[in-house]
Amino acid sequence: MTDTTTDTAGTVHAEGHILEPGGPDRAGEGPEAAGILASARRLVHPELRRAIETLPGSLRRVALYHFGWEHADGTPAAGSAGSAGSAGSAGKAIRPALVLTAARALGGDPAEAVRAAAAVELVHNFTLLHDDVMDRDTTRRHRPTAWTVFGDADAILTGDALQALAQRMLAEDPHPGAPAAAARLATCVMELCAGQHADCALERRGPDEVTLDECLAMAEAKTGALLGCACALGAVYAGADLDDVDSLDGFGREAGLAFQLIDDVIGIWGDPRRTGKPAGADLAARKKSLPVVAALASGTPAAAELAELYDRPPPGAAAGTPEHAERAARAVERAGGRDWAQAHAADRMSRAIGQLAVAVPDPEAAGGLLALAEFVTRRTY
Amino acid sequence: MTDTTTDTAGTVHAEGHILEPGGPDRAGEGPEAAGILASARRLVHPELRRAIETLPGSLRRVALYHFGWEHADGTPAAGSAGSAGSAGSAGKAIRPALVLTAARALGGDPAEAVRAAAAVELVHNFTLLHDDVMDRDTTRRHRPTAWTVFGDADAILTGDALQALAQRMLAEDPHPGAPAAAARLATCVMELCAGQHADCALERRGPDEVTLDECLAMAEAKTGALLGCACALGAVYAGADLDDVDSLDGFGREAGLAFQLIDDVIGIWGDPRRTGKPAGADLAARKKSLPVVAALASGTPAAAELAELYDRPPPGAAAGTPEHAERAARAVERAGGRDWAQAHAADRMSRAIGQLAVAVPDPEAAGGLLALAEFVTRRTY
Numbered sequence: 001m002t003d004t005t006t007d008t009a010g011t012v013h014a015e016g017h018i019l020e021p022g023g024p025d026r027a028g029e030g031p032e033a034a035g036i037l038a039s040a041r042r043l044v045h046p047e048l049r050r051a052i053e054t055l056p057g058s059l060r061r062v063a064l065y066h067f068g069w070e071h072a073d074g075t076p077a078a079g080s081a082g083s084a085g086s087a088g089s090a091g092k093a094i095r096p097a098l099v100l101t102a103a104r105a106l107g108g109d110p111a112e113a114v115r116a117a118a119a120v121e122l123v124h125n126f127t128l129l130h131d132d133v134m135d136r137d138t139t140r141r142h143r144p145t146a147w148t149v150f151g152d153a154d155a156i157l158t159g160d161a162l163q164a165l166a167q168r169m170l171a172e173d174p175h176p177g178a179p180a181a182a183a184r185l186a187t188c189v190m191e192l193c194a195g196q197h198a199d200c201a202l203e204r205r206g207p208d209e210v211t212l213d214e215c216l217a218m219a220e221a222k223t224g225a226l227l228g229c230a231c232a233l234g235a236v237y238a239g240a241d242l243d244d245v246d247s248l249d250g251f252g253r254e255a256g257l258a259f260q261l262i263d264d265v266i267g268i269w270g271d272p273r274r275t276g277k278p279a280g281a282d283l284a285a286r287k288k289s290l291p292v293v294a295a296l297a298s299g300t301p302a303a304a305e306l307a308e309l310y311d312r313p314p315p316g317a318a319a320g321t322p323e324h325a326e327r328a329a330r331a332v333e334r335a336g337g338r339d340w341a342q343a344h345a346a347d348r349m350s351r352a353i354g355q356l357a358v359a360v361p362d363p364e365a366a367g368g369l370l371a372l373a374e375f376v377t378r379r380t381y
Numbered sequence: 382m383t384d385t386t387t388d389t390a391g392t393v394h395a396e397g398h399i400l401e402p403g404g405p406d407r408a409g410e411g412p413e414a415a416g417i418l419a420s421a422r423r424l425v426h427p428e429l430r431r432a433i434e435t436l437p438g439s440l441r442r443v444a445l446y447h448f449g450w451e452h453a454d455g456t457p458a459a460g461s462a463g464s465a466g467s468a469g470s471a472g473k474a475i476r477p478a479l480v481l482t483a484a485r486a487l488g489g490d491p492a493e494a495v496r497a498a499a500a501v502e503l504v505h506n507f508t509l510l511h512d513d514v515m516d517r518d519t520t521r522r523h524r525p526t527a528w529t530v531f532g533d534a535d536a537i538l539t540g541d542a543l544q545a546l547a548q549r550m551l552a553e554d555p556h557p558g559a560p561a562a563a564a565r566l567a568t569c570v571m572e573l574c575a576g577q578h579a580d581c582a583l584e585r586r587g588p589d590e591v592t593l594d595e596c597l598a599m600a601e602a603k604t605g606a607l608l609g610c611a612c613a614l615g616a617v618y619a620g621a622d623l624d625d626v627d628s629l630d631g632f633g634r635e636a637g638l639a640f641q642l643i644d645d646v647i648g649i650w651g652d653p654r655r656t657g658k659p660a661g662a663d664l665a666a667r668k669k670s671l672p673v674v675a676a677l678a679s680g681t682p683a684a685a686e687l688a689e690l691y692d693r694p695p696p697g698a699a700a701g702t703p704e705h706a707e708r709a710a711r712a713v714e715r716a717g718g719r720d721w722a723q724a725h726a727a728d729r730m731s732r733a734i735g736q737l738a739v740a741v742p743d744p745e746a747a748g749g750l751l752a753l754a755e756f757v758t759r760r761t762y
Contacts, residue, residue: 055571056571056572056574056575056578057575058575058578058579058582059571059574059575059578126541127541130537130538130541133537134533134534134537134538152515153515153577153578153581154578154581156511156514156515156537157511157515157574157575157577157578158574159541160507160508160511160540160541160544160570160574161570161571161574161575163541163544163545163570164544164567164568164570164571164574165567165571167548167552167563167567168563168564168567168568170552170563171548171551171552171560171561171563171564171567172560172564178560179552179553179559179560180552182548182549182551182552182563183549183552183553186545186546186548186549186552187545187549189541189542189544189545190436190437190440190542190545190546191437193437193440193538193539193541193542193545194437194438194439194440194538194542196534196538197437197439197440197534197535197538198439200534200535201439
């Protein structure tokens, strides 16, 4: 999952461009989501930073770079000093915010769940480090990916160490929910790995050999699982019973899938100045993202045109030219891929709200989680 | 650390060629070590196998191949069915044996520490999978490495999943020592990663730019740390106090360094029919193993010859020819590298025994751990 977002004015904002603390709330984000995210960063980033400082020096350097706290040469990155509340480094903290907000929604004290929130963020970043190596992605959060700066081995090892750090954080947490949270987080890692495996396998297959169900299952494992786990961990830390924990997991999963669908739309039609990627980068790389696969499955003339564009890129352009990507984008739209993705995102959001209502029937208690879920899916690219 | 062993007749035995249950004890292994290892395998391999069966299908296949339980096509490997006590698959189980034997030495019940023993073995194998990718090693335990069969991505993802599985096993263990064991194992993973980082970094430097102290520190992190952690986890599960846990860690670390020194000697002078690698493979690859670095640091004429051989391989042979490796082996020997490694291994063993005596003064209680430590260092290649 990439980390981009938008406001309702229709412009994509990449991570780091929104929610500066003290700044005005942007239209469409809503004051509640903005406040929750800023407060989650204030609570969790110092814990995260402290944990990363305990890594062995060689790997600490890679981790500090990856989180955006240091430049490649080890000098502090702009805004990293004392900016625990800023989104300018280390991301928006959506997952930690889900942990803390879920804990509160189920009657727990968010302050007690800070380690769990940091552990989830460490796992997220461990998978980003490894996925970037496997996918040969060269840009993340507007900066060169860690493997391009430090090499594959250091990126792999730092990812390994971040997973270990996440688990140590929970193993050392005296909270009674910590062991169950640790087991759930470990199970989630296995699902994330299976999701990334499926993603790599799907990318190797031809555009007509991939079904929408396979792609949705992959997206659920790769993106939904960790958002679900974040919500579930909050519930575990609130002492919720297993049914409620599972409902919260379902809420996060469905919202995560909505998130992914919108992210895929942004990957095609997002503003490159905001996403940090070239226009239509996903199409130029012939990525089988969800709107594309839906378009291919539509049986329309535009689907046939898209299949041909995906099968046979213009000669001499290994990853496709901008013109090629633009033609593909128009074909996806004509084949209904964009409309389907938006409608399906809305559908997933309503399923998410349904799951949440089971565990948290009081709308006031559920408000924070709803605000976060809407924050990630209200984005209009 | 590779997995080879020898008997006192002077022949290297690769893993899987010794300690068949019910078979005669080979001279030099000692009945006690053989019995401890076979019994550890009987206890731990079924637990390990059960855990691996819970992995998502795509990664389970890679794990079953890596452990030697299945062929690349998914068919069962010879001797894998019901062979929980056999060393023919999944390795000798030295680390699990150390966990169980340490638990017993400190008055605990080894049967209660089986999950911890399996978790240590999972971590060991996660690092093997990743190290093979980074080092581009093509052979392990006489078989093609996982990345050569399934690709880099699947080897990385399966390693990630095995780390998660190890931590879940401890998180789900109701034993009161489990959280402390989980935290210790996670810290050990970070040290293993730092050791592998140092190994990669040292290999990139010239032969005259590497000190023996750096190489010893790297070997302690890369090999000693996990053997130390295995012993420490056994002590934790026996309810030992922190001083005794730390002494057991020190015992395993020192024995691990002795193990590595002997392994490095085998990497140069071992019998290729037993090691599964070509004769002098480490030298042909110009690996800066401990005997080599000791030889280079000796200030002898043979050291200068060796430095030249390492600096300038014969033309046309990127990784060195067998003749080149043979000349290098003779130079290491003349420069005293072989003698130093053997003497230093003996020194580390006596430090190990000293650490053990602090926590377990009763020689009878310490007997099993001593037998295991001697098993790995009595090897005469």
